Amino acid sequence: MYLARVYITLKPTINDPVGLTIRGGLHDLGFAAVESVRSGKYMEVRLDAGSEQNAESALRGMCEKLLVNPVIEEYRFDLRQED
Numbered sequence: 001m002y003l004a005r006v007y008i009t010l011k012p013t014i015n016d017p018v019g020l021t022i023r024g025g026l027h028d029l030g031f032a033a034v035e036s037v038r039s040g041k042y043m044e045v046r047l048d049a050g051s052e053q054n055a056e057s058a059l060r061g062m063c064e065k066l067l068v069n070p071v072i073e074e075y076r077f078d079l080r081q082e083d
Contacts, residue, residue, distance in 0.1 A: 002047050002055040006067065006077045009040035014072045043067065046082070055079055 010016050019037040026034045045062065049055035059077055068075045 001082045002049055002052070002079055003082050004045045004047065004055070004059050004077050004079045006043040006045060006059070006063065006075060007040060008043070008063075008068055008073050008075045009038060010072055011074055052079065052081065 016038050018039040022039065023034055023037040026037070045059065047055055047058060049058055056079060059079065063075050063077070064070065
């Protein structure tokens with residue numbers, strides 16, 4: 001069994017209105033030192049794969065076919081074997 005932690009973020013050239021709203025809220029709360037915020041998504045996926053290579057391949061397929069919009073988002077993941 002493998003646990004994948006998937007991090008999905010907007011590409012740097014894409015505007016992030018959610019991040020701007022969060023930054024504004026932080027400023028309103030007195031956290032004036034915050035210069036920028038980028039929002040994103042975090043997912044945990046557990047999968048039963050025969051090997052780490054199979055797990056990585058399956059996870060890339062999931063990201064490219066469903067989890068990520070490749071036009072505006074990029075992704076990375078950490079993969080570890082669970083007991």
